[in-house]
Amino acid sequence: MSEANPCLSCGACCAHYRISFYWGESSEAPGGYVPLEYTEKVHQHMVCMKGTNSYPPRCVALRGEVGKQVSCAIYENRPTPCREFNEYELDGTPNMRCFKLRGIVPPATI
Ligand code: SF4
Ligand code: SF4
Structure with a gap:
């Protein structure tokens, strides 16, 4: 695993995918924490990060x-x-x- 955080x-990834998630994570919902103004509705139960539902995406x-x-x-x-x-999965695999x-090849894992 690399020492420096490449992120x-x-x-x-913040400028490639549509970052969508359950609406309950947005601050619109009780206990939600993602600022509502940074989100947009996808459908009844899902929202996404603003900017990631258009092309080219960028959060x-x-x-x-x-x-x-x-x-x-x-x-x-x-x-x-x-x-x-993240760069690596929880089990340590790339x-x-x-x-x-x-655009890089992951290092070999043992
Ligand atoms: S998770 Fe990977 S693609 Fe996303 S910012 Fe970090 S290094 Fe880049
Ligand atoms: S909220 Fe946006 S900028 Fe922050 S990590 Fe997620 S996609 Fe990237």
Whole structure:
């Protein structure tokens, strides 16, 4: 596993996928934490991060330049898909979608 966090300079996944999630995570719902103004409705039960449901997608919370230096304006309150999408899976295997987006081959795992 790499030592530096590549997400600090990457941001590719924040500008590639539609980041959709259960509406109950938005601050519109009791206990919700993703700021409502950063979301838009997908359908009755789902919302997505604004900016990711159009082409080219780019989350409105993404700051900086993809591939150079980026940050998330709502990092502490980002939705579940963002929390669960990382360079490596929980079992330590490479997240192939992440590596593919970055155009690099993952290191061999034991
Ligand atoms: S999870 Fe992967 S694709 Fe997303 S910002 Fe981090 S390194 Fe880039
Ligand atoms: S909420 Fe943050 S981590 Fe999630 S897609 Fe937007 S910028 Fe990326």
